Amino acid sequence: MSNANREAPPSAGRAGIKRELPEHFRDYRHVWVFIELERGEVHPVSFELLGEGRKLADKLGIQLAGIVLGPPGEATQHAVAEAFAYGADLVYLVEAPLLADYRNEPFTKAMTDLVNTHKPEILLLGATTLGRDLAGSVATTLLTGLTADCTELDVDVDGSLAATRPTFGGSLLCTIYTLNYRPQMATVRPRVMAMPPRTDKPVGRVIRHKLSMTEEEIITKVLGFNLDRQSAKANLAYADIVVAGGLGLGSAENLQLVKNLARAIGAEYGCSRPLVQKGWMPADRQVGQTGKTIRPKLYIAAGISGAIQHRVGVEGADLIVAINTDPNAPIFDFAHLGIVTDAIRFLPALTEAFTRRLSPHSHDKLAS
Amino acid sequence: MHIVICIKQVPDSAQIRVHPVTNTIMRQGVPTIINPYDLFALEEALRLRDAHGGEVTVLTMGPPMAEDALRKALTYGADRAVLLTDRCFAGSDTLATSFALSRAIVRIGETFGAPDIVFAGKQTIDGDTAQVGPGIAKRLGLLQFTYVAKIDSIDVDAREITVKRRSEGGTQMLKSRLPCLVTMLEGTNEIRRGSLDDAMRAARSQIVKWSAAEAGIDDLNKCGLRGSPTVVKRVFAPTTRAEKATQIDMTDKTQHDLADELIAAIFTRQPALEHELAFDGGQ
Ligand SMILES: Cc1cc2nc3c(=O)[nH]c(=O)nc-3n(C[C@H](O)[C@H](O)[C@H](O)COP(=O)(O)OP(=O)(O)OC[C@H]3O[C@@H](n4cnc5c(N)ncnc54)[C@H](O)[C@@H]3O)c2cc1C
Numbered sequence: 138m139s140n141a142n143r144e145a146p147p148s149a150g151r152a153g154i155k156r157e158l159p160e161h162f163r164d165y166r167h168v169w170v171f172i173e174l175e176r177g178e179v180h181p182v183s184f185e186l187l188g189e190g191r192k193l194a195d196k197l198g199i200q201l202a203g204i205v206l207g208p209p210g211e212a213t214q215h216a217v218a219e220a221f222a223y224g225a226d227l228v229y230l231v232e233a234p235l236l237a238d239y240r241n242e243p244f245t246k247a248m249t250d251l252v253n254t255h256k257p258e259i260l261l262l263g264a265t266t267l268g269r270d271l272a273g274s275v276a277t278t279l280l281t282g283l284t285a286d287c288t289e290l291d292v293d294v295d296g297s298l299a300a301t302r303p304t305f306g307g308s309l310l311c312t313i314y315t316l317n318y319r320p321q322m323a324t325v326r327p328r329v330m331a332m333p334p335r336t337d338k339p340v341g342r343v344i345r346h347k348l349s350m351t352e353e354e355i356i357t358k359v360l361g362f363n364l365d366r367q368s369a370k371a372n373l374a375y376a377d378i379v380v381a382g383g384l385g386l387g388s389a390e391n392l393q394l395v396k397n398l399a400r401a402i403g404a405e406y407g408c409s410r411p412l413v414q415k416g417w418m419p420a421d422r423q424v425g426q427t428g429k430t431i432r433p434k435l436y437i438a439a440g441i442s443g444a445i446q447h448r449v450g451v452e453g454a455d456l457i458v459a460i461n462t463d464p465n466a467p468i469f470d471f472a473h474l475g476i477v478t479d480a481i482r483f484l485p486a487l488t489e490a491f492t493r494r495l496s497p498h499s500h501d502k503l504a505s
Numbered sequence: 506m507h508i509v510i511c512i513k514q515v516p517d518s519a520q521i522r523v524h525p526v527t528n529t530i531m532r533q534g535v536p537t538i539i540n541p542y543d544l545f546a547l548e549e550a551l552r553l554r555d556a557h558g559g560e561v562t563v564l565t566m567g568p569p570m571a572e573d574a575l576r577k578a579l580t581y582g583a584d585r586a587v588l589l590t591d592r593c594f595a596g597s598d599t600l601a602t603s604f605a606l607s608r609a610i611v612r613i614g615e616t617f618g619a620p621d622i623v624f625a626g627k628q629t630i631d632g633d634t635a636q637v638g639p640g641i642a643k644r645l646g647l648l649q650f651t652y653v654a655k656i657d658s659i660d661v662d663a664r665e666i667t668v669k670r671r672s673e674g675g676t677q678m679l680k681s682r683l684p685c686l687v688t689m690l691e692g693t694n695e696i697r698r699g700s701l702d703d704a705m706r707a708a709r710s711q712i713v714k715w716s717a718a719e720a721g722i723d724d725l726n727k728c729g730l731r732g733s734p735t736v737v738k739r740v741f742a743p744t745t746r747a748e749k750a751t752q753i754d755m756t757d758k759t760q761h762d763l764a765d766e767l768i769a770a771i772f773t774r775q776p777a778l779e780h781e782l783a784f785d786g787g788q
Pocket residue numbers: 306382383384385386408409410411423424425426427428429439440441442443444445446447450460461462463466478479480481518519630
């Protein structure tokens with residue numbers, strides 16, 4: 138939950154007061170990470186959260202648990218194994234045929250039952266369509282606090298979760314506490330946290346829990362699932378290289394220059410928000426606060442001014458290259474390499490230069 | 506059919522500036538708008554009403570000036586507007602907000618007829634949590650469909666609804682029952698230009714204004730700051746990177762020289778990339 142939903146800013150006094158944690162919350166312990174399993178695959182954000190959860194658990198001297206909810210079978214067992222491989226000390230598992238497809242009702246029930254039985258101190262979920270749908274229902278059922286889309290998680294001196302998130306379109310950050318309720322819940326968007334290393338750990342302690350619900354009790358039925366077409370699917374969030382264009386490119390046709398460069402270097406392409414609003418690119422190609430958060434090794438931004446909402450989505454990139462005609466464009470404040478030039482002329486030259494350099498005979502050419 | 510849609514009045518964040526010294530939002534002179542995501546839900550509600558008959562009630566919780574947002578919604582063609590406004594709601598986080606709104610929806614149901622569908626936006630641009638919708642659903646015990654791209658069919662008599670819902674790798678098709686809560690995905694429709702009739706009606710319309718007591722909310726411990734489990738401890742500006750971008754000098758260079766120089770600079774900083782690109786790139 139965020140301050141920005143508030144009608145008025147809270148008084149500093151109130152925020153400073155440390156209230157006593159009620160007696161019945163005192164035995165809430167351990168950090169839980171929801172392992173998001175959908176249609177047989179674990180969403181990588183779950184591993185990123187295990188990495189963060191590990192750090193929190195170590196600071197607090199408590200254990201890290203993965204929460205796996207899924208249908209009986211191999212995919213669910215694989216999710217359990219992966220949770221251990223990415224750092225979980227134990228796994229709570231609810232295996233039931235009802236959990237084959239995501240539906241709010243059985244997932245909320247499974248999760249809230251687990252929480253009420255095993256009492257975690259901190260519960261983290263990915264801010265995906267599934268995670269956000271579930272987190273809101275679980276937090277309201279448990280009547281506890283939930284901080285959405287965090288960019289930083291930490292524990293303070295007295296062991297409270299300090300969850301930091303952007304607010305007002307990224308212009309400000311705020312740190313939010315859930316002082317006297319448990320669990321302290323937070324969601325984090327994919328790619329905001331770094332992927333932790335994977336180790337081949339043997340499967341550890343698995344605590345099973347039954348789902349006390351029958352199919353008849355669930356009103357919502359799944360009629361089908363349309364997989365996105367592979368060709369149309371943008372895998373921006375997890376791409377190693379991303380090339381993106383902005384309004385500076387001037388026309389929908391000029392976006393071809395971005396796509397050509399992307400193709401030449403095996404990159405994904407993306408764009409700033411106005412291009413989506415103009416209908417020049419589909420929404421799943423948008424980079425930024427209301428689009429995708431990316432974390433590539435190389436990000437090339439052409440004709441993008443670098444507004445704060447764009448910036449928050451790309452800051453995790455290892456190397457940011459900006460091409461912009463305006464030497465004072467804000468993007469040069471956070472890019473690592475800048476070129477002040479016309480992207481429409483420069484992109485074809487860059488595509489050609491990359492192709493030359495990367496062609497199999499490039500070394501002969503360099504030598505001659 | 507009775508449809509309730511929750512909208513929020515937000516500052517137009519494209520025009521928000523942060524005070525450089527105090528790190529507070531400078532609201533002065535910043536225009537307010539209906540949360541852009543709520544307009545997709547409003548349009549969907551209006552279309553359903555046009556197709557199936559019935560009424561659309563817009564609801565907002567906010568300060569008295571939030572009336573402007575409601576009037577705007579009426580100009581688009583909503584039939585009725587309810588403003589929930591009371592000092593005791595100040596400082597509400599999403600749990601407290603969803604509590605107050607859900608109580609107001611119960612009161613709307615008692616007063617104007619029980620809603621068949623409650624709509625909310627996908628998220629707000631100031632709070633940006635996407636939690637108030639699910640929160641209301643849970644509090645009212647409604648079935649919940651978030652990120653809906655399309656309402657395929659509604660059968661008011663059979664109490665059935667089928668929707669297409671966005672999920673990470675595709676689209677889920679769900680069949681369920683009314684009443685339910687739906688949050689609409691952005692870009693699924695475009696808000697209509699209201700008719701002249703609607704504009705005139707909106708100007709004359711009496712907006713229903715409820716205090717907490719009038720909305721039947723007596724449990725003030727669940728409202729405002731007291732009803733909010735989360736506490737904002739610190740608000741601060743993002744840190745800026747210490748150095749600006751290293752500019753590649755352009756003097757006397759062709760675009761091709763520049764390109765070669767940039768590539769060299771990229772590979773100097775990220776040597777591993779050159780190796781990876783040699784194998785993956787160029788296809
Ligand atoms: C609530 C909210 C959420 C938002 N979310 C996002 C988001 O997720 N992602 C996002 O990107 N934006 C988002 N925005 C929009 C953001 O504020 C900016 O408006 C947007 O990023 C600007 O896009 P742009 O840089 O392409 O266009 P502009 O700001 O118009 O910049 C164009 C740039 O191109 C340069 N240029 C012009 N001609 C050339 C040329 N020939 N060659 C090279 N450079 C040239 C100009 O100098 C300028 O810097 C959001 C805004 C709001 C209010």
